[in-house]
Amino acid sequence: MATTGDTAAPAAGRREPSHGWRLFAIWLVIALAADLVIWFVWKPHLPPGTLSTSAADQQFDLAVLSVIAAPVMIFVLVYFSYAVIVWRHREGDDEDGPAQFGHTGIQATWIIGTAVIVLSLFVFGTYELISPAGAGAGEGPAPIWTPGGKTLQVQVIAQQWRFTYRYPQFGGFETTQLVLPEGQWVQFNVTSIDVIHSFWAYQLGVKADANPGVNNVAFTKPTHAGSITVRCAELCGLWHGSMYDFGHIMTKQGFEQWATSTEQKLAPATKLLPKFAYTYVPDANGADGGYYPDNVDPYSNVETYGASTTQS
Amino acid sequence: MSLPVRVGTLVVAFLAVVGVAIFVVIHYFLGGPPVVDYSAGVPANAGRTVSVVMQEDPQNSVSTHPDWVSYFIQSPTSHQWVHTTLFQVPAGSRINVTILGYDGCTPLRNPFWGKVTGTVGNVVHVNGRPVSVLNSWANCAVGHTFSIPGINLNVPVASPSSVQANENLCPTSPCTSGPHTVVTFSFFTPRQAGDYFWQCRIPCGLGYLDGFGGPMQTIGFMTGQMEVVS
Numbered sequence: 040m041a042t043t044g045d046t047a048a049p050a051a052g053r054r055e056p057s058h059g060w061r062l063f064a065i066w067l068v069i070a071l072a073a074d075l076v077i078w079f080v081w082k083p084h085l086p087p088g089t090l091s092t093s094a095a096d097q098q099f100d101l102a103v104l105s106v107i108a109a110p111v112m113i114f115v116l117v118y119f120s121y122a123v124i125v126w127r128h129r130e131g132d133d134e135d136g137p138a139q140f141g142h143t144g145i146q147a148t149w150i151i152g153t154a155v156i157v158l159s160l161f162v163f164g165t166y167e168l169i170s171p172a173g174a175g176a177g178e179g180p181a182p183i184w185t186p187g188g189k190t191l192q193v194q195v196i197a198q199q200w201r202f203t204y205r206y207p208q209f210g211g212f213e214t215t216q217l218v219l220p221e222g223q224w225v226q227f228n229v230t231s232i233d234v235i236h237s238f239w240a241y242q243l244g245v246k247a248d249a250n251p252g253v254n255n256v257a258f259t260k261p262t263h264a265g266s267i268t269v270r271c272a273e274l275c276g277l278w279h280g281s282m283y284d285f286g287h288i289m290t291k292q293g294f295e296q297w298a299t300s301t302e303q304k305l306a307p308a309t310k311l312l313p314k315f316a317y318t319y320v321p322d323a324n325g326a327d328g329g330y331y332p333d334n335v336d337p338y339s340n341v342e343t344y345g346a347s348t349t350q351s
Numbered sequence: 352m353s354l355p356v357r358v359g360t361l362v363v364a365f366l367a368v369v370g371v372a373i374f375v376v377i378h379y380f381l382g383g384p385p386v387v388d389y390s391a392g393v394p395a396n397a398g399r400t401v402s403v404v405m406q407e408d409p410q411n412s413v414s415t416h417p418d419w420v421s422y423f424i425q426s427p428t429s430h431q432w433v434h435t436t437l438f439q440v441p442a443g444s445r446i447n448v449t450i451l452g453y454d455g456c457t458p459l460r461n462p463f464w465g466k467v468t469g470t471v472g473n474v475v476h477v478n479g480r481p482v483s484v485l486n487s488w489a490n491c492a493v494g495h496t497f498s499i500p501g502i503n504l505n506v507p508v509a510s511p512s513s514v515q516a517n518e519n520l521c522p523t524s525p526c527t528s529g530p531h532t533v534v535t536f537s538f539f540t541p542r543q544a545g546d547y548f549w550q551c552r553i554p555c556g557l558g559y560l561d562g563f564g565g566p567m568q569t570i571g572f573m574t575g576q577m578e579v580v581s
Contacts, residue, residue, distance in 0.1 A: 196461065199563050200550065201500050203463055213463045215503065232460055233554070233563050277568045278548050281500065307484045308466035 058125065066117045070110035077105045087244045090267070090288065092260040093175030094244030100167050100174075107156060177229060177247025177255035180317070186258055190226040191219070196319070197229070197236035197249035200282040202269060209298045211315040212305040217269060217286030220294035221261045229255040230318050237272035240286065246272060254317035261288040384435035384571035386578065387424045389446075395581040396443030396542055402427075403438060406451035406531075407495050407508060407551075408524045411572070419566040420454055420495070420555050420573060423525045432525035436549070436575025443542040443581070445471075448497070448506075452532040453521045456491035456510040457553045460562075464496055464552045467536070469504030475536040477509040485509060487553075494532075495555060499577060501547040508534050544581040550574040 082102040089095040168174050172186040194205040196213070205213045217240070219225055229238045229247040236249040238257075242265065247257040267286035271279055289297065302309075313319065352360075389401045404425040411421040413434050423432040440446055459465055465485045467475050474481045485507040487493035494510030511530035521529035551573040554562025566572035 311462040311465050311486050
């Protein structure tokens with residue numbers, strides 16, 4: 040460690056300034072200014088925005104982490120700069136520096152300070168996972184952090200190379216459009232019917248892996264109307280880069296109208312769909328709700344799949 | 352070793368390395384399937400109509416993967432079948448598509464894709480009969496699909512009846528005879544130029560993970576691009 044005001048040898052003919060207080064004063068001014076800029080100027084523009092509770096919480100978390108990290112980084116840079124400027128080698132000064140000894144106060148302050156910061160972040164991070172019901176992340180099939188009250192169920196079915204969405208509370212219709220109401224908790228049930236994908240609704244702050252045979256649950260509550268970009272965030276094959284679509288958040292009344300009209304419009308196609316299930320096993324022996332019925336080989340070269348053998 | 356021999360050896364080695372590099376570049380980076388041009392002589396955004404003709408075959412005897420299912424596209428000038436899935440169409444035009452379905456049926460993993468979307472009237476004509484939804488699990492109805500997600504186009508391509516197809520599949524590609532369906536539909540291209548990938552949604556890559564490898568992931572077989580030019 041470089042010398043401090045307490046241990047520096049006094050220069051001939053002048054009193055050594057208190058470097059510690061100087062450093063503290065410089066650091067305090069810069070750190071305070073940086074934190075104010077982060078909180079009031081940068082925070083409103085931090086991703087992923089404020090379109091949902093989970094997105095707003097993530098923005099808040101990023102701002103808090105930045106406000107805590109900035110003073111630490113600034114302290115390192117200020118100390119480094121101060122040392123380079125003040126304690127640089129001067130012309131004609133060939134003397135050795137003063138001997139260095141341990142400083143209990145500095146060591147204790149460092150250990151306690153870093154411990155307090157890290158433990159505070161641990162508690163803060165854990166609370167932030169709990170309070171917005173998982174913070175928009177996939178929690179697996181049995182989430183431990185759930186919102187209270189009724190949720191809108193939306194099943195996300197990933198397949199090469201498109202997401203489709205089922206709404207079990209509206210007759211189980213399936214569509215390529217993701218439409219959500221504002222002000223209501225949404226439960227995404229994310230699964231895949233082929234390879235591994237990842238459902239990333241950027242503006243909602245929702246990201247959940249889509250694995251075949253697994254129901255990965257994520258929660259969020261849209262707060263106001265807007266557009267959502269949905270991307271696959273897991274390399275999934277040739278056209279992975281084209282696996283994206285756009286969703287919309289609308290008023291509750293608008294959503295109800297959209298859902299009921301879409302349910303009616305898609306009724307002929309809905310009849311073809313398997314019974315709603317949280318997972319669809321993509322093989323010939325698909326279990327209950329599978330996209331292939333039991334004991335059917337979809338690749339059979341003799342299976343007629345319901346066709347009459349007398350058909351010409 | 353004499354100087355001329357040493358120089359000659361060096362030149363030969365240099366040329367061999369350059370040759371290998373050129374082969375790799377041409378074969379692996381520039382050696383894609385050809386693009387069938389339906390836009391030649393057709394002005395973009397002029398409301399013109401272009402006819403695109405394709406066929407999907409149960410095998411592919413013209414490639415190094417004879418057991419892979421494949422699309423073919425007909426050249427508008429020579430009317431020869433070209434082994435490719437890349438085609439070019441003018442922007443702002445009506446595209447009349449005819450697909451000859453020579454392959455037998457395989458059920459859709461997600462029956463949702465049995466619904467026709469993005470075509471004029473949201474219908475296809477199967478052997479002249481308008482259809483808006485095809486149930487791939489009933490009467491062995493669907494062989495493949497032709498889907499362009501970028502313009503929300505999804506067309507299940509009907510297959511000939513399973514009995515016909517299973518007993519008399521067209522044996523060589525491109526198919527010119529054998530049981531098949533004639534599927535026709537129309538759609539409009541965007542007014543802006545761009546590349547739109549298209550794919551089949553039937554898991555017809557036999558022997559690959561979930562049926563979605565091999566021909567399903569290879570341009571020139573069951574997926575490709577529609578290049579819209581303006």
